[in-house]
Amino acid sequence: MATLSRAEALKIISEVFPHEPTIVTLGATVRELIATVGRRENDFYVLDSMGLPVAIGLGIALGRQENPEKVVVIEGDGGLLMGLSSLTTVGFLKPTNLVLLILDNGTYASTGGQPTAATTTDFAAVAAGCGIHAATVDDDAGFRAALADAKAADGPMLIRMMIDQRSIKTPYLLEDPILLSAPFRKLVGRA
Ligand SMILES: Cc1ncc(C[n+]2csc(CCOP(=O)(O)OP(=O)(O)O)c2C)c(N)n1
Numbered sequence: 001m002a003t004l005s006r007a008e009a010l011k012i013i014s015e016v017f018p019h020e021p022t023i024v025t026l027g028a029t030v031r032e033l034i035a036t037v038g039r040r041e042n043d044f045y046v047l048d049s050m051g052l053p054v055a056i057g058l059g060i061a062l063g064r065q066e067n068p069e070k071v072v073v074i075e076g077d078g079g080l081l082m083g084l085s086s087l088t089t090v091g092f093l094k095p096t097n098l099v100l101l102i103l104d105n106g107t108y109a110s111t112g113g114q115p116t117a118a119t120t121t122d123f124a125a126v127a128a129g130c131g132i133h134a135a136t137v138d139d140d141a142g143f144r145a146a147l148a149d150a151k152a153a154d155g156p157m158l159i160r161m162m163i164d165q166r167s168i169k170t171p172y173l174l175e176d177p178i179l180l181s182a183p184f185r186k187l188v189g190r191a
Pocket residue numbers: 006025026027028029047048049050075076077078079080105107108109110111116
């Protein structure tokens with residue numbers, strides 16, 4: 001049973017991966033990350049391009065193969081379902097520096113809590129079937145242990161992090177996406 005909220009999960013992720021290039025999905029997850037952790041130059045906010053974070057993370061990871069730092073993707077269950085086919089390419093190309101973190105609340109929480117097919121889909125089994133090392137975790141200790149594994153892993157890893165339905169109220173992010181992504185582009189451009 002999930003015991004952590006999305007904001008609590010995001011805080012733990014930011015503690016384990018404070019400086020790594022991080023592709024952050026859309027909707028409330030972006031706003032909660034900014035509200036709980038603040039803006040970081042290593043975060044790329046995907047905003048409304050639902051389903052693309054894994055593909056974006058894969059491209060960035062492939063471009064940094066000689067850099068030991070991990071590239072982290074934070075995706076929701078609904079977003080992963082939309083971009084599920086990207087997992088086959090991750091398993092095919094196996095970038096050693098890619099970490100996929102799926103915050104699974106079983107719903108499209110950002111748009112009203114409609115249930116997703118994640119409730120009947122075993123993401124860890126799907127990832128394993130694609131050739132990606134994977135784990136499912138549902139509490140603080142499990143999150144931290146799996147994140148430590150992913151940080152040390154010699155290959156791509158997917159962690160399905162079961163979270164509860166709690167959301168925090170946050171203001172909309174209405175800035176120009178080009179300007180918003182400038183610090184991240186500068187960071188990966190020089191690394
Ligand atoms: C192509 C597309 N369809 C729909 C949306 C609207 N939308 C924004 S966030 C979201 C839900 C995302 O669900 P999930 O990835 O599970 O994240 P959660 O909100 O549950 O944290 C939807 C449907 C969108 N941005 N793009």
